Amino acid sequence: MSDPIFHADWFSKNIPIWDKYLGHLKGREYVNALEIGCWEGRSTVWTLQNVLTDPTSHITVIDPFLGNPENKVEGYERSVQDTFEGNIKAIGAENKLTLLTVKSHDGLKYLHNNHFDFIYLDGSHVTTDVLRDLVLLWPLLKHGGVIVMDDYEYKVPDMGACPGEAIDAFGRIFRKEYYELHRGWQMVWRKI
Ligand SMILES: C[S@@+](CC[C@H](N)C(=O)[O-])C[C@H]1O[C@@H](n2cnc3c(N)ncnc32)[C@H](O)[C@@H]1O
Incomplete structure (x- = not known):
């Protein structure tokens, strides 16, 4: 076991919200989580160490490690998958994780309905x-x-990147299927 290595931190500011809405899963057996977009694994590592603490709990992660075009750093993404895998190894969690290195639209098709307690x-x-x-x-x-859902307030209209518009549209149509727990840079819902 050693310390994970990270080059960016988009996650730590969310910890109070995650503690509040995911705390009930901590230590429970057979909790299944899904993360779409892990980068170097800062949120994955936190989830494994603070929520999926029971040995029977598991996380499925989907990321093609291509980065996001509107904040691409040339040449940097090439090492991201190695860093991610090194970080998971560093915390000794290889057996609790399945990594799908494909785009979400391809990977999500292969997962089971009603399987996940938590999705990021x-x-x-x-x-x-x-x-x-x-x-x-x-x-x-x-x-x-x-x-x-992260980046609810993120907006780069010139690149067609406004996650909040999609979340609002989906939320309007599916409004009877969830409770909104939190609204801010991150949106948190509980499925009814
Ligand atoms: C902001 S980073 C994730 C940060 C990470 N969750 C954290 O908190 O440290 C976004 C990630 O989404 C991934 N990504 C971009 N397009 C994707 C897609 N279509 N499917 C899955 N992941 C994608 C990128 O490769 C990148 O690693």
């Missing part, structure tokens, strides 16, 4: 991608399960 959506920022992700992942979330 933090992949593509492109509005149409986010809407497609929500449509595909919604049946995978258990009733009573929690979804956290």
Whole structure:
């Protein structure tokens, strides 16, 4: 076991919200989580160390490690998958994780309905991608399960990257199927 290595931190500011809405899962047996978009694994590592603490709990992670085009750093993404895998190894969690290195739209098709207690959506920022992700992942979330959607307030209209528009559109149509728990940079819902 050693310390994980990270080069960016988009996650730590969310910890109070995650503690509040995911705390009930901590230490429970057979909790299944899904993360779309992991980068170097800062949120994955936190989830494994603070929520999926029982040996029977598990996380499925989907990321093609291509980065997001509107904040691409040339040459940097090439090492991201190695860093991610090194970080998971560093915390000794290889056996609790399944990594699918494909785009979410391809990976989500292979997962089981009503399987996940928690889903974190933090992949593509492109509005149409986010809407497609929500449509595909919604049946995978258990009733009573929690979804956290990142970047609700992120907006780069010139690149068609406004996740909030997709979340609002999906939310309007599916409004009878969830309770809103939190609204801010992250949106948190509990599926009814
Ligand atoms: C902001 S980073 C994730 C950060 C991470 N969750 C954290 O909190 O540290 C976004 C990630 O989404 C991934 N991504 C971009 N498009 C994707 C897609 N279509 N499917 C899955 N992941 C995607 C990128 O490769 C990148 O690693």
